[in-house]
Amino acid sequence: MMERLTRVKFTNLDKVMYPRLRVTKTQVIEHYIKLAPRMLEFLRGRIVVTTRFPDGIDGEGFYEKDTPRGTPEWVETFKRYSETADREINYIICNDLDTLLWLANLAALEIHIALSKAEAYEEPDIVLFDLDPERPAGFSEAAEVALSLKDKLNALGFKVFVKTSGKKGLHVTMPIERGYSFHQTREFVHQFGRHLSRENPMVVSERSQSQEPGKIYIDYLQNSSGRTMICPYSLRAEEGATVSTPLHWGELKGLDPEKLNVFSVSKRKKDPWDGFWEERQRLEVG
């Protein structure tokens, strides 16, 4: 019966992936099944990079860019030279439910996506403000900064979206029209970071300051060719089986990101990022 629904052969379903919450691979796969329609909006046509934990998050994890041995022939791939690896890498493109489930079965708990489509690799279609709090600052401080960033961007006519990173941080994003370079999106984010850091002493905009205690670093460098962002609704390899969860802006205040996990997120009725791709914008400022 299962064969009629998917080409993926599930294995080791009882294996515990998150020991503290006793989450098994079955539950991981179920999460990805339920969120597949929302995730595929962001996965299609993009290279994905995964973090795999064959023995659960307490075992060894590894970052995987290349197609692993034994990749079924129906999985779509995209060859590209990687500067960091100094060789050609055969990236996975996750265009359909089966590929997503195949990844889930490989214990690819974290699924990261490029900020551009494979076919236009150097032209980002997502701008990412990666808000990364350094202790003792945490999620609530990052949320405060995200809200003031939103006000700034809204005032200039931009429509922006927000999601938890699944850890302590937040991702503020905006879909953009094609034709800009990563250099342009990176500078765009960097400018806003600088601007905000002048107004708010909690915000820092430079990499050299990213480790300063109590600060929120707006990581603009993520807007680079070959870099990736955790996919909306991907699990994280964190003790609490947290999920990078799209939010309504109104939800941010007082939110506990730990509660957005493998058990709860698939039960959220509405997708705050519904209609994301209908909001592609131009980067010109007034």
Added chain:
Amino acid sequence: MAMKAKSPTRPIWSGRISLGLVNIPVRLYTMMRDESFSFRYVRKDDACPLKYQRVCTLDKEVVDWEDVARGYEVRKGEFVVFSNEELEALRPSSDGRINIDKFVPFASVDRIYFDKSYILAPDKSEDAYGLLLSALRELGMAAVGKFTMRTKEYPALVHEYRDALVLTTLRYSYEVVDPRDMEELKGVLEPSDEELDLATKIIENLSGDFDIAEYRDEFRDRVEELVEKKMQGETFVVEEPKGEEVKELMEALQETLKQLQAK
């Protein structure tokens, strides 16, 4: 199993053959493959794969990689310790060249020094590569020199083989034992003419053409055969999913498929 080894898809090194002022960009590919069967250690009962840990021999504590250095045992139980950085500083670094010192008749090189062979492929240098290849073939010569791959320096030979340039790394002279130094070999006697005559006749009767394909690793074949059999019967790892779980996944799947079709 095919009689030929599979062609490699990725070079393991790239650089230049350097002949004084002339440079020929090349890529180095693996030529020798170890096809012996490899197993993983697993627990007997449930085939759970095992991993190695570095354990202190005294207090049995597991030691993290970051706390690991290298010790050279100078006397029993007495070590001089090297940090990774210290060793790195000593290692040669690749200058990206196969530095050719001279040319020698290929047949004059004692094959006992041959270590491992690699295929050299032109790297957008088809002209120069073809020229060196043809010249070496014409003269029956090989180039001798040295090169550094990863962090090790090798003496090496570049020679023609089946229309390609092949690089063969060489062993150092002090790595090869001279049989003339073996005591047991000093008492070998010369045979009488009759004995030698008989022996050569036997050899002639058994003589033929050399064909490496006549030999295969039969242990490997037997293991492979057994793997096939075991795969049909008792496999360990792939647990059959239990009924309840599968039912849940199937229901979720049906729901998702419906949603995706509606889009």
